[in-house]
Amino acid sequence: MNPAVIDASVILRWAFVDETDRDGAVAVAEALQAGSLVASAPPNFLLEVAASLVLAIRGDRISRQTADVIMGALSVIAIDETNPDRFAEAAMEAALRVGVRVPDAAYIETARRAQCTLITADPALLDGALRFGISALALDDVPARET
C-alpha cells in the first residue's frame, strides 16, 4: 500500500462535474477503493471541503441536499487524519519558512510527518511543498489506473 497525503483540491474533484484534471482524482479514488493507497490529510481538510461546499451552494453550483450527501460520503471514506499534537505550531513554522498560506502549510506538515508524497491540484501548494523539500505530485501527473 502506498501512503499519500491528498488535499481538498483532489477531494472536491470527486464531487463536482466538469472539472479539469479529473483523471488523476479518479485514479486516486480507485486506488483508495482498492486499498492500494492509504491517504491522510490534516485536521482542517474537511473544514476546507465544507467551506468550499458552502461557497458552491451560494454560487448555485450545488444544492444544499447534495452538499449534505457529499459531506456524509466523505466522512465514510475515512481518510487518516494527522495527529493534531502540536500541529498548528508546526504548520505555522512551515508557512513562515516557505511563504505559503497556513492551510497549505497544514498539508505540507502532514506529508512531512507521514514521510510520504503530497498529491494536489493546487500549484501554490505544490510549489510550497517542493520548496519545503517534501515529495509532491501534481494531480495531472498522477498516472491513470490501467483498466
Added chain:
Amino acid sequence: MDETTYLSAAQVAERLGISLRTVRRRIADGTLPSLKVGGAVRIPASALEVPAAAEPNAVREAPVASVTARESDEAYIRRWNREHWPDSWERMLERRRQAFAVLEKARLQTKPPSGPHDTVDAILNQVREEFGQRLLQFIPERKEEAD
C-alpha cells in the same frame, strides 16, 4: 527501597512542558498511565521515565532531554483508524466503495462551473485565502534576523 512517586496532572504538565489539557487528554486516551487515588488522578513518575516499546499506546520516547508524553504519529493514526473504521479492512473498503458510489451520484447533481471564478480550484483558493488570512491574525509577526 524502590519507592514509586506519583504526580498530579499539573506536575506532569510542568515537567513535560505541555498543557494541562494535553495531559488530561493523554490520560483519557490511555497514552499516559494513571490511577485514581480517592478522587484525585495520579500519574506514576516512572511513566515519564521508562520507555515502553512493547505497548503501542504507551509513552514511547526515552526520558532525559527528549522526555515527552506525546503520542507518536503512528500510534495516533492506529487509534484514529480503530475508532473510525469498521472492524475489518475488507468492510472498510466495502463501505468506502459504497461511499464513492454515493459521491458519484451526488456529483451528477452538481452544475458545471459557469466560468473560471467558480471552478473547484477557484473556490478552494478563495477558502484558503480567507482562512489563511484569518489565521495570520493570530500569528505574531516574525522578526527579521539581524544580518
